[in-house]
Amino acid sequence: MKPLLLSILTGLACSVSSLHAVEPEQLEVPLEPLSAEVELGVIATTGNTESSAVKGKATIKQDFREWKNKYQFDALYKRNTYEGDDQTTAQKVFFSAQSDYKLSPENSSVFVYGSYTDDRFSGYDYQNTVAIGYSTRLFADQDSFLDYNIGPGYSFNRTNEGELDDAFIVHLQMEYEYNFSPEVKFTQMLGSDVALESNKNTASKSESSITSKLRDNLSMKAAYNITHNSLSLDMREKTDSITSVTLIYAF
Template sequence: MNKLLSMLAITAVFPFSALAGADFVEGDKTFAGEAELGGTLTTGNSESSSIKARLSMKHELGNWENNYLLEALYNENTDSDDGSTTENESYQAGFQGNYRFDARNYTFANANYYRDPSTGYDYTLTASAGYGYRAYETEATFLDLEVGPGYLYQKLTNEEAALQGVSSEDSVVAHGVVNFESKISDNSTFKQRFVADYGDKLLARSETSLTANIIGALAMKLSFVVRYDEKPLDGKKSTDTETNMTLLYAF
């Protein structure tokens, strides 16, 4: 845990150290966000239901840009033969701060928390800092690339800790992000975000989404999420997927 605290300190200091000699551009305060809520219900040989909630926010002030994310997913599956029920909850919280030198170059620092005991890990913490570059931009489309060093810490569940003989895993990682967004019509937007942390193993997350406006600030969003663990714990799968349809409100 001391290593994690050290990495968090590095991510906090990194953007400030990069400011030496940089000119600050005054700008108006802007704050925007998106709130999502959706659910599914199926019946037949098995009955299942799920609820997905997500809140993302962005705050801009001059050269600074802060991004916040809160997300929760609940699943319940009931076998129609024996009535047995399995439940699973997962949570994610994240923060990233960017300092933009100009329209294309910026430095970043971030921290993320993810909890899903079904993977055998009670929670996963990552922290990283580095350099970002807007590789492509038009009026409707942009492509951002980010790279930098980071740190990964995973706390095993009590059951897995007893089996593995260790309570946690950690490693220094190389952190990379590809973030693409394109407005494909006046009422629809396509997004693709890929995040990878590579150290003792590769952890990756991909989210593909299509958002279509319904009326005013209300929209429908269809998303597909893939989480990949190169070295999953015994008895666990390396890949988890989510397919979500949610209502989105922009503010």
């Protein structure tokens, strides 16, 4: 991982840890000290063309009286073999961390966010983002809710040719969830780092998914993911999409 990302995420972790240390009594009665989900899907084909693909994701959440934290890791790897020729066709790693300071019991907070993306076939060596802002829940009822984050930030990007592509951005993120039943839910995630200059890259992503609970801690998820970069590098496609079916274990 690049030194820039390490310094960003280390600073974020240290700031959150120091704030917790100032008020240790709040750690004694956590709302939900730790929850996590691990997601994994594997696809393999044989015959004239052999291929294998692995998709993994891990999400860790902490919920304290005045703070909540979220860490996310996402990875994709795909390899094809045809007539003895091996070729990697997808290799992507994404990591993000967000810490929210709660302003009220109604799900409003201010946040600090950092992310790192390494997509081998995007034309970028790496894409980093840092942002601060405001988050709240627009609405909620018995079956659904809609959350959003918005705030200014900065992106640190480098192309495969070594050129730097840094820009001021507006960080936007939305999450909608609808529960059809206690066992089945629909989730829509949208995120975009909108560049304030027209000649800079705007990176966006979307995930639409249906999750069905199989057992208490085990679920199956069908998802459609879209990743879009507004600037095309080296004649590459601006948009990538992935359809996946994975198993999720929660603990």
